[in-house]
Amino acid sequence: MLLQPKKFKxxxxxxxxxxxxxxxVLDPSGCLCDGCKIRPLSVCNVLNEQEIKTFRNxxxxxxxxxxxxxxxxDEEADAVFNLTEGMxxxxxxxxxxxxxxxxxxxxxxxxxxxxxPTYSFSADAVTSAVACRxxxxxxxxxxxxxxxxxxxxxxAATYELTLAREQMVLLGRRSAEERIAAFLIGLRxxxxxIGYHSPTLRLPMSRQDIADFLGLTIETVSRTxxxxxxxxxxxxxxxxxxxxxxxxxxxxxx
Amino acid sequence: MLLQPKKFKxxxxxxxxxxxxxxxVLDPSGCLCDGCKIRPLSVCNVLNEQEIKTFRNxxxxxxxxxxxxxxxxDEEADAVFNLTEGMxxxxxxxxxxxxxxxxxxxxxxxxxxxxxPTYSFSADAVTSAVACRxxxxxxxxxxxxxxxxxxxxxxAATYELTLAREQMVLLGRRSAEERIAAFLIGLRxxxxxIGYHSPTLRLPMSRQDIADFLGLTIETVSRTxxxxxxxxxxxxxxxxxxxxxxxxxxxxxx
DNA sequence: CGAACGCTTGATTCACATCAAAGTTAGTGG
DNA sequence: CCACTAACTTTGATGTGAATCAAGCGTTCG
Numbered sequence: 284m285l286l287q288p289k290k291f292k293x294x295x296x297x298x299x300x301x302x303x304x305x306x307x308v309l310d311p312s313g314c315l316c317d318g319c320k321i322r323p324l325s326v327c328n329v330l331n332e333q334e335i336k337t338f339r340n341x342x343x344x345x346x347x348x349x350x351x352x353x354x355x356x357d358e359e360a361d362a363v364f365n366l367t368e369g370m371x372x373x374x375x376x377x378x379x380x381x382x383x384x385x386x387x388x389x390x391x392x393x394x395x396x397x398x399x400p401t402y403s404f405s406a407d408a409v410t411s412a413v414a415c416r417x418x419x420x421x422x423x424x425x426x427x428x429x430x431x432x433x434x435x436x437x438x439a440a441t442y443e444l445t446l447a448r449e450q451m452v453l454l455g456r457r458s459a460e461e462r463i464a465a466f467l468i469g470l471r472x473x474x475x476x477i478g479y480h481s482p483t484l485r486l487p488m489s490r491q492d493i494a495d496f497l498g499l500t501i502e503t504v505s506r507t508x509x510x511x512x513x514x515x516x517x518x519x520x521x522x523x524x525x526x527x528x529x530x531x532x533x534x535x536x537x
Numbered sequence: 538m539l540l541q542p543k544k545f546k547x548x549x550x551x552x553x554x555x556x557x558x559x560x561x562v563l564d565p566s567g568c569l570c571d572g573c574k575i576r577p578l579s580v581c582n583v584l585n586e587q588e589i590k591t592f593r594n595x596x597x598x599x600x601x602x603x604x605x606x607x608x609x610x611d612e613e614a615d616a617v618f619n620l621t622e623g624m625x626x627x628x629x630x631x632x633x634x635x636x637x638x639x640x641x642x643x644x645x646x647x648x649x650x651x652x653x654p655t656y657s658f659s660a661d662a663v664t665s666a667v668a669c670r671x672x673x674x675x676x677x678x679x680x681x682x683x684x685x686x687x688x689x690x691x692x693a694a695t696y697e698l699t700l701a702r703e704q705m706v707l708l709g710r711r712s713a714e715e716r717i718a719a720f721l722i723g724l725r726x727x728x729x730x731i732g733y734h735s736p737t738l739r740l741p742m743s744r745q746d747i748a749d750f751l752g753l754t755i756e757t758v759s760r761t762x763x764x765x766x767x768x769x770x771x772x773x774x775x776x777x778x779x780x781x782x783x784x785x786x787x788x789x790x791x
Numbered sequence: 792c793g794a795a796c797g798c799t800t801g802a803t804t805c806a807c808a809t810c811a812a813a814g815t816t817a818g819t820g821g
Numbered sequence: 822c823c824a825c826t827a828a829c830t831t832t833g834a835t836g837t838g839a840a841t842c843a844a845g846c847g848t849t850c851g
Contacts, residue, residue, distance in 0.1 A: 375706050378791055383706040398695045404702060430684040437691040441652045444694060447701035448658060452629050452637040454708035455752030459807070490830065498709030500808055505831055521816090537632055713839065744798065757839055759799055 307346045314339040314415040321367050324391035324477050329435045341425055342417035353406040353414065354395060360402045363395040363422050369412025370487055374495065375404045384496035386446070387470070387488065391477050393439050395419075410487045454498045462497040463507045464535035467517070467524065485523040561600045568593040568669040575621050578645035578731050583689045595679055596671035607660040607668065608649060614656045617649040617676050623666025624741055628749065629658045638750035640700070641724070641742065645731050647693050649673075664741045708752045716751040717761045718789035721771070721778065739777040 309315065316339045322328060330338055344367070347353060353364060353371060371388040385404055388394055394406055394414070426433050453465055471484050486493070494501045508524070511517045516532055518525040526532065563569065570593045576582060584592055598621070601607060607618060607625060625642040639658055642648055648660055648668070680687050707719055725738050740747070748758045762778070765771045770786055772779040780786065 375702065377706065377710060381710045383709045385702040385705050396695055398692065398699050403699050427688075430687065433684065433687055433691060434681075437687060437694060438652065440691060440694040440698060441650055444698050444701060445652050445657050447698060447705065448629065448639040450705055451639050451701065451708060452631065454705060455637045455749075456631060456635045495709075501830080502809080502832085503807060506807095509831075754840055755798080756800085756841080760839095763799070 309344040309346050309413065312340075313344075314342055315344045315367075319367060321390040321477065325365055325367075326393050326432065326435045326439055327365070329431045330429070334429070338425065339415075341421045342415050345414055345416045347408040347412045347414070349408050349411050351408050353408065353412075354402050356403065356405045357401050360395060360397040360400060361419050363393070363417050363419055364406075365415040365417075366390055366392045366394060367413045367415060370409040371406050371412055371414075372409050372488065372492055372496075373404050373406050382495045383498070384492060385450075386443075387492075387496070389473055389477060393436065396436070396440065409492065459497075459499055459503050459507050460510070461535050462499065463493075463504065463511065464532045466493065466497055467526075468532055468536045471526070483520060483523050483525050487522065563598045563600050563667065567598075568596050569598045569621075573621060575644040575731065579619055579621075580647050580686065580689045580693055581619070583685045584683070588683070592679065593669075595675045596669050599668055599670045601662040601666045601668070603662050603665050605662055607662065607666075608656050609659045610657065611655050614649060614651040614654060615673050617647070617671050617673055618660075619669040619671075620644055620646045620648060621667045621669060624663040625660050625666055625668075626663050626742065626746055626750075627658050627660050636749045637752070638746060639704075640697075641746075641750070643727055643731060647690065650690070650694065663746065713751075713753055713757050713761050714764070715789050716753065717747075717758065717765065718786045720747065720751055721780075722786055722790045725780070737774060737777050737779050741776065 316322060316327070316335050319325075319327075327335065327338065347369070354360070354362065356375060366388050367390055369390070371392075371394065372384050373386045373388060373394070374382050374384040376382050387409065388406070395402065397403060426436065449469075453462055457465065467484060470486075474480075474484070488496075490501045490504050493499075494504045497504065499507075508517070508519060511532075512519045514531075516528045518527055570576060570581070570589050573579075573581075581589065581592065601623070608614070608616065610629060620642050621644055623644070625646075625648065626638050627640045627642060627648070628636050628638040630636050641663065642660070649656065651657060680690065703723075707716055711719065721738060724740075728734075728738070742750075744755045744758050747753075748755045751758070753761075762771070762773060765786075766773045768785075770782045772781055
């Protein structure tokens with residue numbers, strides 16, 4: 284399953300070309316495109332079989348154990364990532380330690396596109412995760428000679444921007460209960476679209492992660508979930524929730 | 538000046554091909570690229586003189602009086618815009634009327650790129666404004682055959698995404714005073730980069746606009762500005778502010 | 792001049808944060 | 822496998838920053 288825990292070789296080997304990288308190279312010969320489940324959903328779907336053969340050799344499939352880092356804010360942005368398994372949190376830190384999670388990446392999501400030479404946010408694995416990791420220079424050179432891929436990346440960025448703006452509305456103008464409702468529904472919808480289709484919504488991230496994504500405190504998240512459960516809108520289960528009154532939640536999130 | 542008020546022919550003529558558009562076509566022969574001051578800052582800067590000749594004929598330069606609409610959320614996204622003069626507010630509305638401004642567009646900014654067939658936010662002029670307006674189909678066809686332009690648009694979208702994520706941190710984790718400080722500095726920096734270089738920061742938008750951008754109320758915006766003025770960090774002047782203690786503001790915004 | 796609008800200021804309220812503690816789950820080592 | 826510990830989550834009591842409610846004060850404009 285896409286969000287199942289898994290353990291990679293420990294201690295992890297450094298990824299090719301990056302001694303600071305916390306991951307473990309799964310196959311030195313390149314990305315594992317042949318059996319890749321999320322390829323149809325990913326940016327690589329615009330490449331034909333011939334092109335994929337070149338492309339997969341640009342990078343490597345890398346495994347990350349839960350809580351390990353893919354990359355960090357302000358460090359040199361020398362790689363880009365295509366997440367294939369697991370969940371990754373993307374966040375920015377303020378100097379005093381306050382944290383804002385700017386998104387949870389799911390399989391098929393593309394990470395690390397930076398405007399500047401350094402990453403503008405940090406990324407680490409919520410669950411164990413697998414990503415195709417490409418040296419930035421190689422990737423950009425390939426994109427420059429493959430307009431179809433560029434177009435697909437632009438689509439992805441535009442979509443991200445739409446999500447980001449919706450998150451601004453949530454953070455700027457919604458109540459705690461509305462934030463939680465929108466979060467649960469939004470996550471379910473995204474998982475649904477990538478084929479993860481279940482009556483139970485797994486929440487592999489901590490309450491603190493949810494709080495830092497929604498601009499709340501851990502206590503408010505906990506209380507609000509409890510309230511929704513008391514109202515029989517959701518059922519809290521180990522590691523997630525089940526939806527009981529979808530319409531009620533959707534009204535709150537509207 | 539870029540943010541100077543100006544009046545366009547009233548009643549305004551509908552833009553070519555769009556009877557609902559609030560603007561007034563300034564030159565039926567196409568965009569006014571020759572004397573365009575912001576072209577070096579805009580996406581068109583990647584086009585050579587030959588390409589510009591084709592490109593400018595795809596659209597028209599359109600003038601908008603202050604408070605008129607360029608486009609609205611949920612309506613068919615049949616045009617894209619390149620702002621050349623004035624300021625435009627971009628916002629999303631919730632069903633009950635709450636508003637979140639997701640950005641203030643300045644000259645050089647590109648608007649209306651949508652992932653879906655409808656606009657995901659509304660745009661209207663804060664000051665009077667001028668934009669090159671392109672029918673979406675024509676624009677997209679041209680982009681498809683001009684990878685350099687696509688690359689430039691992708692860069693612009695990536696930059697927007699960076700700004701959007703910074704705004705998420707602001708909305709989710711910053712105090713009212715920090716928000717105001719970050720807003721003033723951010724706007725100054727953006728104006729500076731497009732050559733609008735002045736000791737006084739003009740604030741052509743209303744207090745309500747600032748509040749809806751920062752996730753605050755109009756009263757809190759007013760009080761916080763007053764407090765900063767009392768502390769001699771800024772000076773409030775008609776239509777804007779002057780910076781007195783830049784370092785203090787920068788600490789707050791850090 | 793009067794009406795309307797936008798902005799400021801003051802008094803009060805409230806949603807969520809903070810502080811505090813108990814309960815629960817997960818991880819570790821014997 | 823269980824005891825012990827650490828980490829996470831929930832729940833309760835209290836505090837507070839910003840919202841709301843409510844005037845008043847310029848400016849602008851018909």
